Amino acid sequence: MYDQPHSGRPAIVMSFDQMLERVRHEGAYPTRERAEEVVRAVLTALGRQITGDERVDLAHRLPIEAARALTAPAPDGEQLTGWDFVKDLAARAGGTPATARWDTGAVLAAVASLAGPDLLARILRRLPDGYALLFGQAQLRQPHSRLAA
Numbered sequence: 248m249y250d251q252p253h254s255g256r257p258a259i260v261m262s263f264d265q266m267l268e269r270v271r272h273e274g275a276y277p278t279r280e281r282a283e284e285v286v287r288a289v290l291t292a293l294g295r296q297i298t299g300d301e302r303v304d305l306a307h308r309l310p311i312e313a314a315r316a317l318t319a320p321a322p323d324g325e326q327l328t329g330w331d332f333v334k335d336l337a338a339r340a341g342g343t344p345a346t347a348r349w350d351t352g353a354v355l356a357a358v359a360s361l362a363g364p365d366l367l368a369r370i371l372r373r374l375p376d377g378y379a380l381l382f383g384q385a386q387l388r389q390p391h392s393r394l395a396a
Contacts, residue, residue: 261360262310263313265310266286266310266313266357266361267282268282273352273356274349282353285350285354287316288339288340290316291320293317294320294322296322296327296374301366301370305317305362305366306318331377332377332378333348355381358382359383359384367384
């Protein structure tokens with residue numbers, strides 16, 4: 248018998264340099280170095296929020312340098328909402344929430360394409376509200392059942 252690729256686990260399709268170039272273009276950053284700063288900051292912050300199999304599976308789909316940034320920090324005990332994630336990133340980077348939101352969108356667009364729709368859906372189910380928009384996805388809410396009056 249011969250080994251077959253695992254279904255649902257695509258090989259890494261983007262090098263770190265390609266990822267940086269994509270983020271540089273998406274975020275309109277003037278240099279590759281600035282794009283790399285942003286990638287590392289956003290992925291480190293995201294790594295504090297994602298846990299379990301989703302964290303491991305996402306790390307396997309990212310270029311090794313990006314995976315290291317994602318997995319460097321231990322996950323936080325308390326998950327932040329999407330907006331709190333942006334505010335926390337701004338505070339840690341010494342920037343504004345508007346700049347942090349821009350940076351997050353530029354990086355997470357590349358992450359979403361590397362993750363693929365199935366893994367991205369799993370990640371979003373495990374995160375609090377507000378992350379779908381950060382990944383460039385529609386924020387869908389679960390219907391609440393009506394209480395009988």
